[in-house]
Amino acid sequence: MAPLRWGFMGAGKISNDFAAAIDTFSKDEHMKVAVAAREKHNAEAFAKKFGFEKSYDSYESLAKDPDVDIVYIGTVHPKHYELCKLCIENNKHILCEKPLTIRLEHTQTLIKLAEAKGKFFQEAVWSRFFPIYERIRQEIKAGSLGEINLVTAVFGFNDQQTSRLMRKDLGGSSLMDIGGYTIQFALQVYGPEMPEKIRAVAIKNDYDIDVSLAIMLQWKNGKIAQLTSSFLAKMDSSAHIWGSDGSLKVHEPFHCPDQMTLKGKVEKHSLPSVKHSLEFPNGQGMVYEVQEVKRCIDNGLTESPYFTHKETLIIAQIEDEIKKQIGLSFEEIYSTDKETWIEAV
Incomplete structure (x- = not known):
């Protein structure tokens, strides 16, 4: 099977641990192609640390990169919907950190769009x-x-x-x-x-x-x-x-x-053992998630049977x-022109 070529959206803590997991595999199985972050210097530092070939300060540039097969999304929750949608529109496989979105209708929309494209699409419930x-x-x-x-x-x-x-x-x-x-x-x-x-x-x-x-x-x-x-x-x-x-x-x-x-x-x-320091307890367990993503894509699956x-x-x-029931709503996030951002989880 051809190696799976990864692009990362987000260069924060959770992306650190996922990149460390990918780094345990040979380049015949997984390749770290590109990383995008809001700040160019963050993307460049992340790329240098983990050996990515390219770095971008534009998520759209990564989504359009023809050398990327699958995008791992590790940004803050409110950005998952628009970034998943961007990747779906550009025919990428997607592994997006949980929660997939923070609004039910956004989750429903993304799954319909992804299933229509026939690409692998997975919420990253690594457990x-x-x-x-x-x-x-x-x-x-x-x-x-x-x-x-x-x-x-x-x-x-x-x-x-x-x-x-x-x-x-x-x-x-x-x-x-x-x-x-x-x-x-x-x-x-x-x-x-x-x-x-x-x-x-x-x-x-x-x-x-x-x-x-x-x-x-x-x-x-x-x-x-x-x-x-x-x-x-x-x-x-x-x-x-x-x-x-x-x-x-x-x-x-x-x-x-x-x-x-x-x-x-x-x-x-x-x-499993990993080469890099980790940000989260048992972060090396993301190795199992990497393995499952590759297994699914190699076998033509668009979701893992272990988390559908x-x-x-x-x-x-x-x-x-x-x-x-508890009076929690995120609607105001999507009804304002003001954008607040922290780079990644």
Whole structure:
């Protein structure tokens, strides 16, 4: 198979870790072609660090680059929609960081456009490609936990200073930044179906975004998920599956894990080694995401079967209802000519 030729939009922390993951592969598999950032010097520094061939201060230039097969989007959340749309219009494969967008209608639009183009299009919910998530799928399929009626997941840390977390104009929100990880965990266990009941309460800050959030989801068969996300408290960010014949715990950090406990027995899965320093815990686990993207494209798939467009849409629908219940809206971001930007996550 031909190497996959990558372009990056955004040169921040999350892009750092994804580039480090790509760097573990040979150029016969993956090539780092171009990076674009709002500031030319940021793109140039990122390109030099990771060995990209080109750097741009224009996202449109990267989208039009004929040497780029796939674009990785690692900018702040409010920019995902327009950048994904730009890449779709230029016939690129896309891997976009979560959340895909911060408005349900934008997510619906992008998936329709991408499916019409027949290109690979994926929300980067990297959790699903870790070995422990494969183990979860195996145990659920085998029925080893018996009847599962309760899932719990918490994700929290104390950070009230980081602008992109705290400010609405930058897409800040515990729901949109980390809450999606708890929701995807519930869907991994129960399957890609909309819950029948959604209940949510939140603590909000002066920017009117949720900084701590509690969610209850219930499906028509009675199954429940209790989920929490917070920027106010350091939590044991773990997840549990509770069954009639036993339980499974995914240890902290559950969204990128290397350890789980199944019926009291601990399993450890070593993560790959990378050459560069990382910005996020277990960031080297992005290697699994890189592998899955290549596997899908080589086999003509337009989405990963381990995290489908259907699941992206369901999570967006759940989040939309939660936003309504807690009074969270990002509409003003898109109804003003004033542009506020922080380069990348």
